[in-house]
Amino acid sequence: MNAFADAMAALVADPNLGVDAVYRQGGIGPAVAVRVLRSSPDRVADAFGTEILSATDILSVPIAVLPDLAAGDRFALGPDLLTVSHAERDASGTTWRVLCQR
Secondary structure, eight states: OOHHHHHHHHHHHSTTTEEEEEEEGGGTSOOEEEEEEEEOOEEEEEETTEEEEEEOEEEEEETTTOSOOOTTOEEEETTEEEEEEEEEEOTTSSEEEEEEEO
């Protein structure tokens, strides 16, 4: 582990920042309990000259916990079921930035 991985592990473990989630590979795989960081920024998109505001969900997940993520995987966070649209590694290679749709 490096300093970035240690920092991420501390952040997801913090009860004020990290949230419990259940991960399922392909949406149907075995349930894996994980802790993630969740943000839900609003995004503004242009559709035929009209701005559309849409909610998004972005998860930060330690790569050490889930070494493989792909589109179609799912996370359950309480009552919310999030499907992975895209997952990318951060510059340090320690954290997934996971773009999800509800």
